[in-house]
Amino acid sequence: MTADSKKEKIAEIKDEILKRVRPTAEEKTKLESVRKGIIDDIVRIAQEQGQCDIIPLSVGSAERSTWLHGNHDIDVFISYPEDIPFDEFHGRSHKILMEMAKTGDTWEDRHSEHPYIHITKEGFEVDLVPCFRVKSGAEIKSAVDRTPFHCAYIKENIRGLEEDVLILKQFMKGVGVYGSEVRTGGFSGYLTEILTIHYGGFENVLTRAADWKCGVVIDLANHQTLEHDHPLVVVDPTDPKRNVSAALSLTKFALFIDRARSFMKNPSPDYFTPKEYPPMSSEEFEKMMAKRGTEMIGISFQTPPKAEDTLYPQLFRMEKSLEELLERNEFTIVNTFSWSEEGEKSIVFIELLDAELPPLQKRAGPPVWNESNAETFCKKYKNNPNTFSFAIENERYVAEVPRKYKTAEYLIEDLIFKEAALGRHIRDSMKTGYDVLREKEIMEIKSESFWKFMNEKLTAQIEP
Amino acid sequence: MTADSKKEKIAEIKDEILKRVRPTAEEKTKLESVRKGIIDDIVRIAQEQGQCDIIPLSVGSAERSTWLHGNHDIDVFISYPEDIPFDEFHGRSHKILMEMAKTGDTWEDRHSEHPYIHITKEGFEVDLVPCFRVKSGAEIKSAVDRTPFHCAYIKENIRGLEEDVLILKQFMKGVGVYGSEVRTGGFSGYLTEILTIHYGGFENVLTRAADWKCGVVIDLANHQTLEHDHPLVVVDPTDPKRNVSAALSLTKFALFIDRARSFMKNPSPDYFTPKEYPPMSSEEFEKMMAKRGTEMIGISFQTPPKAEDTLYPQLFRMEKSLEELLERNEFTIVNTFSWSEEGEKSIVFIELLDAELPPLQKRAGPPVWNESNAETFCKKYKNNPNTFSFAIENERYVAEVPRKYKTAEYLIEDLIFKEAALGRHIRDSMKTGYDVLREKEIMEIKSESFWKFMNEKLTAQIEP
Numbered sequence: 001m002t003a004d005s006k007k008e009k010i011a012e013i014k015d016e017i018l019k020r021v022r023p024t025a026e027e028k029t030k031l032e033s034v035r036k037g038i039i040d041d042i043v044r045i046a047q048e049q050g051q052c053d054i055i056p057l058s059v060g061s062a063e064r065s066t067w068l069h070g071n072h073d074i075d076v077f078i079s080y081p082e083d084i085p086f087d088e089f090h091g092r093s094h095k096i097l098m099e100m101a102k103t104g105d106t107w108e109d110r111h112s113e114h115p116y117i118h119i120t121k122e123g124f125e126v127d128l129v130p131c132f133r134v135k136s137g138a139e140i141k142s143a144v145d146r147t148p149f150h151c152a153y154i155k156e157n158i159r160g161l162e163e164d165v166l167i168l169k170q171f172m173k174g175v176g177v178y179g180s181e182v183r184t185g186g187f188s189g190y191l192t193e194i195l196t197i198h199y200g201g202f203e204n205v206l207t208r209a210a211d212w213k214c215g216v217v218i219d220l221a222n223h224q225t226l227e228h229d230h231p232l233v234v235v236d237p238t239d240p241k242r243n244v245s246a247a248l249s250l251t252k253f254a255l256f257i258d259r260a261r262s263f264m265k266n267p268s269p270d271y272f273t274p275k276e277y278p279p280m281s282s283e284e285f286e287k288m289m290a291k292r293g294t295e296m297i298g299i300s301f302q303t304p305p306k307a308e309d310t311l312y313p314q315l316f317r318m319e320k321s322l323e324e325l326l327e328r329n330e331f332t333i334v335n336t337f338s339w340s341e342e343g344e345k346s347i348v349f350i351e352l353l354d355a356e357l358p359p360l361q362k363r364a365g366p367p368v369w370n371e372s373n374a375e376t377f378c379k380k381y382k383n384n385p386n387t388f389s390f391a392i393e394n395e396r397y398v399a400e401v402p403r404k405y406k407t408a409e410y411l412i413e414d415l416i417f418k419e420a421a422l423g424r425h426i427r428d429s430m431k432t433g434y435d436v437l438r439e440k441e442i443m444e445i446k447s448e449s450f451w452k453f454m455n456e457k458l459t460a461q462i463e464p
Numbered sequence: 465m466t467a468d469s470k471k472e473k474i475a476e477i478k479d480e481i482l483k484r485v486r487p488t489a490e491e492k493t494k495l496e497s498v499r500k501g502i503i504d505d506i507v508r509i510a511q512e513q514g515q516c517d518i519i520p521l522s523v524g525s526a527e528r529s530t531w532l533h534g535n536h537d538i539d540v541f542i543s544y545p546e547d548i549p550f551d552e553f554h555g556r557s558h559k560i561l562m563e564m565a566k567t568g569d570t571w572e573d574r575h576s577e578h579p580y581i582h583i584t585k586e587g588f589e590v591d592l593v594p595c596f597r598v599k600s601g602a603e604i605k606s607a608v609d610r611t612p613f614h615c616a617y618i619k620e621n622i623r624g625l626e627e628d629v630l631i632l633k634q635f636m637k638g639v640g641v642y643g644s645e646v647r648t649g650g651f652s653g654y655l656t657e658i659l660t661i662h663y664g665g666f667e668n669v670l671t672r673a674a675d676w677k678c679g680v681v682i683d684l685a686n687h688q689t690l691e692h693d694h695p696l697v698v699v700d701p702t703d704p705k706r707n708v709s710a711a712l713s714l715t716k717f718a719l720f721i722d723r724a725r726s727f728m729k730n731p732s733p734d735y736f737t738p739k740e741y742p743p744m745s746s747e748e749f750e751k752m753m754a755k756r757g758t759e760m761i762g763i764s765f766q767t768p769p770k771a772e773d774t775l776y777p778q779l780f781r782m783e784k785s786l787e788e789l790l791e792r793n794e795f796t797i798v799n800t801f802s803w804s805e806e807g808e809k810s811i812v813f814i815e816l817l818d819a820e821l822p823p824l825q826k827r828a829g830p831p832v833w834n835e836s837n838a839e840t841f842c843k844k845y846k847n848n849p850n851t852f853s854f855a856i857e858n859e860r861y862v863a864e865v866p867r868k869y870k871t872a873e874y875l876i877e878d879l880i881f882k883e884a885a886l887g888r889h890i891r892d893s894m895k896t897g898y899d900v901l902r903e904k905e906i907m908e909i910k911s912e913s914f915w916k917f918m919n920e921k922l923t924a925q926i927e928p
Contacts (some may be wrong), residue, residue, distance in 0.1 A: 211833075212833065213833040214831075214833070214859060231859075250858045250859055251856055251857055251858055251859075253859075254831070254832040254833075254856050254858065254859045254860070255832075255856045257832045257833065258832050258838075258856060258861075261835075291823065291824075291852075292822065292823065292824040292852065292864075293822030293823040293824055294822050294824055330796065330817065332794065332796070334824070334826050334864075335826070353794065353821060353822055354818060354821075354822070357817060357818075358756060358757030358758050358817055358818070359755065359756065359757040360755075360756040360757055360758055360798070362798050362799070367678075367718070368718040368719075368721045368722050369675075369676065369677040369678070369718075369721065371725070374722075382925075382926065383925075388755075388756065388922070388923065389922065389923055389924045389925065390924070390925050390926055391924040391925075391926060392715055392718050392719045392722060392926065393715055394714045394715055394718065395678060395695075395714055395715075395717075395718045396718070397722075400756075400798075458852070458853065459852065459853055460853045460854070460855040461846075461847075461853065461854050461855075462846065462854055462855060462856065
């Protein structure tokens with residue numbers, strides 16, 4: 001493909017994708033009307049309650065004209081003067097939110113550290129978030145106070161590149177790197193917008209990303225402030241201390257580089273559609289495991305009643321910790337991954353080369369000249385009737401002893417509370433009960449989303 | 465035990481051991497007479513051949529009064545002026561050696577780089593070694609020229625400590641660290657004598673050795689010359705560039721420390737008798753392997769017709785190389801060891817946690833940003849119908865592929881000539897044929913020395 005024909009091809013693809021992702025006129029009108037209704041409600045309720053110093057702010061991708069067709073999210077912030085105390089802030093915002101809840105078709109309290117509610121209205125998903133009206137993104141009083149500055153920055157700088165943001169977002173969705181939740185560890189909407197502005201458009205982002213290496217620094221406002229230990233550092237133009245891509249995992253960073261490079265070599269519309277993994281049947285799973293010849297163990301417990309962004313770091317830490325614990329005991333790990341369903345089970349999976357080890361274990365002790373440790377080691381194993389052999393190899397004592405943990409299952413059952421790093425919420429849940437699942441028990445799981453997930457984990461392919 | 469009663473106990477033990485290891489008066493007379501006869505023969509033959517510039521030198525432990533009861537070794541060197549050419553040296557020494565050969569009950573040519581012969585005479589094992597009469601141990605022309613200087617140094621400095629050397633040698637034999645052949649990697653006679661002189665007696669050597677750490681330097685003549693990368697450095701008082709304990713392995717160094725410390729805590733005559741491992745029966749071997757649950761593989765070939773000191777480094781290197789090769793392919797090694805019988809088989813053993821691995825292997829590829837390697841890796845595994853999955857983990861491509869080497873046996877057969885580091889003599893021997901033995905075939909080995917060796921390897925104990 002010549003450079004020119006490739007350019008043309010990409011232009012064609014962009015057109016084609018835009019047709020799919022650009023919101024329709026009807027969609028825009030609808031959203032505009034719902035959003036206006038919400039802001040009017042807030043103003044009305046605030047006046048009724050005598051809260052005349054609040055200002056409602058529309059801050060979502062709709063406000064920046066970078067929302068994708070079919071995305072029905074509306075974000076409205078309710079800003080308070082920055083000098084009011086937290087107590088007053090909480091009390092007053094609670095009063096407004098409780099009235100606003102009544103205006104929705106449904107609503108739920110979603111606050112964790114920060115108060116906010118989620119309502120649905122005429123098919124839209126609306127987040128209503130109180131915040132402080134601080135002077136700049138660097139002087140925030142609560143984590144959400146930065147968002148209005150982000151919104152303003154993008155609105156001011158995005159001009160003319162709105163559609164490139166749409167294309168880039170859809171590309172990221174298609175290749176599986178979009179979304180900054182912990183579970184995904186991908187690119188946030190704001191990060192996508194910043195990249196588009198910085199490099200000047202969709203193709204430029206991809207061309208440059210194809211050459212990224214770990215440690216890229218992007219600093220639009222030329223803040224040149226803090227060092228960050230992340231694969232990609234994008235200094236927030238509204239807050240010099242913040243890395244916009246702090247939540248981006250190394251895996252998603254690398255995957256984006258691969259996909260960008262691959263697309264720029266062979267542009268195709270296929271990159272814009274996320275790969276779907278159909279649910280595998282338990283018989284397919286059984287056959288696949290026989291073909292792999294590995295052993296799959298799952299540790300299953302009731303999903304703690306926490307948001308995914310709280311739960312997933314704990315699941316990831318548990319995977320890592322079990323991997324280390326098993327490897328210290330000579331098991332060889334192939335993969336670990338976690339599946340979780342709200343209100344149902346969470347399962348941490350460990351795939352092993354072999355779940356059973358021979359009765360003999362060779363233990364290396366301290367060097368001969370570490371006298372006090374040597375004494376302890378010798379006392380334990382030397383002249384012990386169970387010891388197979390006791391010798392010196394290089395500078396160390398070495399004992400061949402009966403293995404305590406011959407199966408991974410027994411090791412997990414015996415050590416999980418004693419030696420694994422369990423997050424507080426997972427530990428609490430497991431204390432009420434947990435199961436160690438082997439192939440047979442895994443086959444009995446009924447959830448369709450589980451079997452999609454398992455198919456993806458066992459047959460993942462980077463395509464095209 | 466109080467310090468005094470311990471001192472007394474050690475004195476008693478020394479007395480007891482000395483009774484066993486001190487040569488008898490009869491033995492001394494006999495040795496003296498045989499040695500005198502040999503020297504007389506050399507002088508006579510040299511005169512008959514007109515070689516009037518040679519001087520025979522008695523250099524063995526007998527000469528230094530540090531020989532153990534029952535040891536029937538006599539070492540006599542035939543020294544030549546240092547300025548004669550090698551050709552002449554070889555020609556003339558050959559003439560004397562051939563005549564001396566006739567004086568023995570049996571004889572054999574044992575020269576490798578250096579000419580010498582071994583004869584037996586009246587029950588004595590006699591080495592006859594020509595050398596150059598150089599000015600000092602630092603100016604040698606051939607490796608053996610140093611020996612007369614060693615002998616002279618010990619004779620001059622050992623006075624009064626001869627019996628301590630006997631005790632220390634017997635202690636080292638008893639705990640299995642005596643002998644400087646490559647196969648043993650232990651303490652030589654000269655090293656034992658030097659240590660006795662330096663520390664001033666048997667108990668002092670043991671007391672000080674109990675506190676040794678890797679990197680001890682002993683420099684009697686205060687040469688302070690070269691750096692050596694050995695656990696123990698004993699600068700040769702007759703040659704500042706040489707480390708007398710260069711052949712000492714880390715294992716034997718550490719074992720001596722352990723045994724010295726243990727003896728000084730609880731003195732006992734038991735330390736002076738080498739542990740004997742009776743031959744195990746093949747049924748006992750079968751039972752023991754079932755109990756261990758590990759897998760034993762032996763690679764068997766005809767022993768190359770080489771001296772042990774040439775063969776053993778090659779065997780050790782082969783063990784190490786096979787261990788690395790198998791570990792690179794995810795097998796877990798428990799032990800490796802080698803057995804060899806002159807004129808018969810040599811066998812390199814590998815004991816594994818498991819000799820069979822599952823069909824699936826996970827392969828980590830290059831980082832995404834290593835573009836040319838990434839391309840090669842992707843070409844090989846991506847969209848390959850045999851590939852289980854192809855993904856990115858952290859910065860790397862990762863493919864799950866069918867494992868090529870599912871059994872250690874097949875790996876060895878396929879790769880031993882291609883990827884293992886085989887010494888020249890072993891390679892030559894294996895090219896004429898070799899076998900990979902599993903438990904059944906190992907059980908068929910008939911040699912008694914083999915079954916002693918195997919018993920020792922599987923049940924080694926440091927005692928008391």
